[in-house]
Amino acid sequence: xxxxxxxxxxxxxxxxxxxxxxxxxxxxxxxxxxxxxxxxxxxxxxxxxxxxxxxxxxxxxxxxxxxxxxxxxxxxxxxxxxxxxxxxxxxxxxxxxxxxxxxxxxxxxxxxxxxxxxxxxxxxxxxxxxxxxxxxxxxxxxxxxxxxxxxxxxxxxxxxxx
Numbered sequence: 001x002x003x004x005x006x007x008x009x010x011x012x013x014x015x016x017x018x019x020x021x022x023x024x025x026x027x028x029x030x031x032x033x034x035x036x037x038x039x040x041x042x043x044x045x046x047x048x049x050x051x052x053x054x055x056x057x058x059x060x061x062x063x064x065x066x067x068x069x070x071x072x073x074x075x076x077x078x079x080x081x082x083x084x085x086x087x088x089x090x091x092x093x094x095x096x097x098x099x100x101x102x103x104x105x106x107x108x109x110x111x112x113x114x115x116x117x118x119x120x121x122x123x124x125x126x127x128x129x130x131x132x133x134x135x136x137x138x139x140x141x142x143x144x145x146x147x148x149x150x151x152x153x154x155x156x157x158x159x160x161x162x
Contacts, residue, residue, distance in 0.1 A: 032142040042110040087120035125152040
């Protein structure tokens, strides 16, 4: 009987650790210039659970990120919350390339065809920061050998690249 109690206590401890394990909300994105295509490519990675919870709150229904309707809902949200503004103030046309979903993450692919980002371009990133107060989004901008890292949160939604 003591062995069963020890096992049950261990299982409860593990379950409570798993429930509290997702206290840190973060996303990461990479923007890079592809010299072969002449386009700027954007790859976002976010926690699948956070994205599903966001869509459920926005639309008041459950979402399965593997379904086409879920991708369309996520696309509308991403296009509203993430955009790039050229130094002259014109919003650049980000094209949705697609997304890949696994058990843990959602990876979103976008591109700006035939465009290289100029210094002074502004990145607007409010993905999940409007939903999760503790959300932090790291964005790496790579052009050639230089990498610039920008940090977005609920207080920093738009930042320039150098």
